[in-house]
Amino acid sequence: MQNYPPNILVDAGPLIALYRQRDNHHRRAIEFAGTCRSDLFTTWPVLTEAAHFLNERGRIALLQGLERGAYTAVELGIADVPRMGQILTKYPGADLADASLIVAAERLSVTDIATLDRADFGIYRTRSARAFVNHF
Numbered sequence: 001m002q003n004y005p006p007n008i009l010v011d012a013g014p015l016i017a018l019y020r021q022r023d024n025h026h027r028r029a030i031e032f033a034g035t036c037r038s039d040l041f042t043t044w045p046v047l048t049e050a051a052h053f054l055n056e057r058g059r060i061a062l063l064q065g066l067e068r069g070a071y072t073a074v075e076l077g078i079a080d081v082p083r084m085g086q087i088l089t090k091y092p093g094a095d096l097a098d099a100s101l102i103v104a105a106e107r108l109s110v111t112d113i114a115t116l117d118r119a120d121f122g123i124y125r126t127r128s129a130r131a132f133v134n135h136f
Contacts, residue, residue, distance in 0.1 A: 004135055005112045008038045009101050010071055013116030014136050015042070015050040019058035019065075025116060032114060032136055033070075040071035041108060043100035047073060074104040083127075091124060102126060 017025035018033055051059045080103050087099040098120060105111050106126050114136035115121050121132045
């Protein structure tokens with residue numbers, strides 16, 4: 001069994017895989033959810049992105065996971081907009097969900113992440129130049 005850090009950020013890919021049974025990564029997502037005891041954090045842009053790719057049942061399950069505390073949504077506000085803009089400028093391939101996770105990483109001092117987006121999160125760095133470590 002893998003030893004996970006205390007806190008992990010979660011990107012849309014693992015959430016989609018968890019709630020979409022026909023996803024190629026569904027089995028891995030189920031295994032991760034069953035073995036990871038870390039506190040999981042995500043953002044509303046990530047949840048919105050995940051919901052876009054899920055059917056109605058999956059979207060409801062996604063929200064139920066949030067409601068029961070399987071993961072916590074890090075609140076972002078207007079004060080975070082300039083930093084997100086900086087991130088989107090620095091990394092032209094980044095989307096709003098990615099930028100929101102980088103802001104959350106900086107706020108929580110967490111660079112451990114569960115993502116299918118290995119290429120981008122292999123490049124992204126926090127303001128203090130910390131690299132992300134993928135646990136998915």
